[in-house]
Amino acid sequence: MALSLDLTVPASARPRVPAAVLAAPLAPAGEKPSLIGLDRDGLAEALASIGVPEKQRRMRASQLWHWLYVRGVASFDAMNNVSRDMKTALADAFTLEAPEIVSEQISVDGTRKWLFRFPARGAGRPVEIETVYIPEEGRGTLCVSSQVGCTLTCSFCHTGTQRLVRNLEPSEIVGQVIAARQRLGDFPDAATPAGAIVPSEGRLVSNVVMMGMGEPLYNFDNVRQALAVASDGDGLSLSKRRITLSTSGVVPMIPKTGAEMGVMLAISLHAVRDDLRDVLVPINKKYPLDELLAACRAYPGLSNARRITFEYVMLKGINDSLADARELVRLLKGIPAKINLIPFNPWPGSPYECSDWDQIERFADLVNDAGYASPIRTPRGRDIFAACGQLKSETERMKKSERLAADAVAQA
Template sequence: MALTLDLSTPESRAALSPAAVPEKKPLIGLTREELAEALLTVGVPERQARMRVRQLWHWLYVRGVSDFTQMFNISKDLRAALDETFTIARPEIVEEQISEDGTRKWLMRFPPRGAGRPVEVETVYIPEEGRGTLCISSQVGCTLTCSFCHTGTQKMVRNLTSGEILDQLLVARDRLGDFPDADTPDGAIVPAEGRKVTNIVMMGMGEPLYNFENVKKALLVASDGDGLSLSKRRITLSTSGVVPEIYRTGEEIGVMLAISLHAVRDDLRNELVPINKKYPLKELLDACRAYPGLSNARRITFEYVMLKGVNDSLEDARELVRLLKGIPAKINLIPFNPWPGSAYECSDWEQIEEFADVVNRAGYASPIRTPRGRDILAACGQLKSASERMKKTERLALEAMMIAGHGE
C-alpha cells in the first residue's frame, strides 16, 4: 500500500521528525572535557571520568582502534554502553588511488548528518625522503572560487566537523600501517624510519579559516602530546587570506602558517584569489607581520602557483621580494597542475627557474615544488569531490523515507 505523508508545513514535519531514530554520536574530535561529559551520559561516575578519558584517549589516538571491543582494559559492560550510544568507526574509503610516484589519494565518504546526505572529500599522502606529508581537507567544496583551483569549481556543501578532519589522519595511518603493531602495505613508498605520517598540511579541499573552530579542535587533538603527538612545527595551515582569523591561528592553535599568495598586484589577485577584494594585499601582509611567534625559525610559507604569462615575469619576482621585505618567509613556487577545463597553463620550466633565481638572490629560500600525483589528480589545486548540497525538495523526500522506515 502506498504511503502518503503531508510535509507541507513546518508543524507536520516536526511532528514526524526523524529525530526519533537516534544517531550514534562520534567521539573522535572531542576535547578531553567534552569526552568526560559524554562519559557521564552513559553512567560513568564523575570520580572515574578523568581516568576513563585517559583510557579512551590512549585507545583512540595512540593505539588507533576503531571498535570499542578492542579496548581491553575497559569493562565489557562499559564497552557495550559506549557502543550503544557512540561511534568511533572510520569513514568509508570509496576509492584509493596510488600514483606512479608513490603519492596516495583517498576518496572518503562520511555518513549523513541529520537529514543531509553523505559527503565525500579527498585526502592525499605525499611520501618523501625522511618524511610523509598528509594533505587534509577542512570543507566539502569551497566558497572562494579561486580561478586556477579545481576545488573552487565545486560549490560549498558544508564544513567538516573536528572529528571528520581527524578521521582523515586516522584513516591514512590505518592504511599506511602507522599505528603500533600494524603492517605497512607491501610496496608502499614511505619514510624508511619512524612515522609514516610525520607532517600534516591543511591544504586540501576548502578554506580552513572559514571553519576555524572545528579546525582548531582537530589540530589541538592532533598535536596533543599524550595522543597523536604531532609537533606543531610539523603542522601547517594554509589560508587564502582570511585576515581576521590569521592572528587567532597563531595565538590559539600555534601551528605554522602558509599563505596562498599567487599574485603581487591587487588587480590580478582579485581575479586569481577573489577573497583579495575583501582583504587586499596590504591588510594580508600586515596580518602576516603580526603573526604570533613569527621568527626566522618559524617562517611563514608563501605559496605562489606559476601561471604562464599571467604572474611569472621577472618583474613579478622583484615585486614579490619587495612586498615580503621584513617578513621571515619561505616562498614555495608551485608549477601549475592542470585539471579538466582549466584556463591556465604552467609556466615554462626555464621561466620558473629564472623567477626562483631572483627570489633566491634576495635572500629567500625559494624551492620549486616538485609536482606529485598529477596522474591521479592529487596535486596541489586538483582536489574535488562529487558531493553537492542537498536541495530542499530532496531533503524533504529523504525525511519522508526515513520516517517510513526505508532509510537511515
C-alpha cells in the same frame, strides 16, 4: 595490571548525549556521534552521558584517549582493559568509525589519494572529500580537508569549482589523520601495505598540511579543536612545527590562528598586484594585499625559526615574469618567510597553463638571490589528480566531466 570497569548502565539511566559531544547536534535521529576528535574534556562529558561516576571519568577518559589516539583502534572490542559492560555501553551510544574509504588511488610516485565519505549531517545526502598522502625521504605529509567544497572560487583551483556543502566536524578532520595512519600501518601492531612507498624510518605520517578542500579559517572552531587533538603530545603527537595551515587570506582570523592554534602559517598568495589577485584569489577584493601582509607581519610567534610560507602557483604569461619576482621580494621584505613555487597542475576546463620550466627556474633564482628559500615544489600525484589545486569529490568531478563532454558535443 590491566584496569577494568565493571559497569552496567541501564538505558533508562543514561542521560542524553550533551552538545559538547561534537557530532551530536548535527547527527540525524538514530545516528550515533563519534568519539573521534574529542579532547579529554569532551571524552569525560561523553562518559558522563552514559552514567560513568564523576570520580572515575578522568581515569576512564585517559583510557579512551590512549586507545583512540595512541593505539588507533577501530572498535571498542579492541580496548582490552575496559570491561565488557563498559564496551557495550560505549558501543550503544557512540561510534569509533573512521571515514568510509570509497576509493584509494596510488600514483606512480607513491602519492596516495583517498576519497572519503561522511554522513550527511544536514547536507541531504552523504558527502565526500579527498585527502592526499605524500611520501618523501624522511617524512610523510598528509594533506587534510576542512570543508566539503569551497566558497572562494580561486580561478586556478579545481576545488573552487565545487560549491560549499558544509563544514567538516572535528571528528571528520581528525578522522582523516586516523584513517590514513590505520591504512598505512602507522599505529602500533598495524601493518604497512605491501609495496607501499613510505619513509624508511620514523613516523609514516609526520606532517599535516591543512591544504585540502576548503578554507580552514572559515571553519575555525572545528579546525582549532581538531588540530589541538592532533598536536597533543600524549596522543597523535604531531608537533605544531609540523602542522601547517594554509589560508587564502581571511585576514581577521590570522591573529587568532597564531594565538589559539600556534601552528605554522601558509598564505595562498599567487599574485603581487591587487588587480590580478582579485581574479586569481577573489577574497583579495575583501582583504587586499596591504591588509593581508600587515596581518602576516603581526602573526603571533613569527620568527626566523617560524617563518610564514607564501605559496605561489606559476601560471604561464600571467604571474611569472621577472618583474613579478622582483615585486614579490619587495612585498615580503621584513617578513620571515619562505616561498613555495608551485608549477600549475592542470585540470579539465582550466583556463591556465603551467609556466615553462626555464621561466620557473629564472623566477626561483631571483627570489633565492634575495635571501628567500624558494624551493620549486615538484608536482606529485598529477596522474591521479592529487596535486595542489586538483582536489575535488569524485561525484563533482564526474558531473563536471559530463558537462564538458556535453558542451563539446553541442559545439561540434
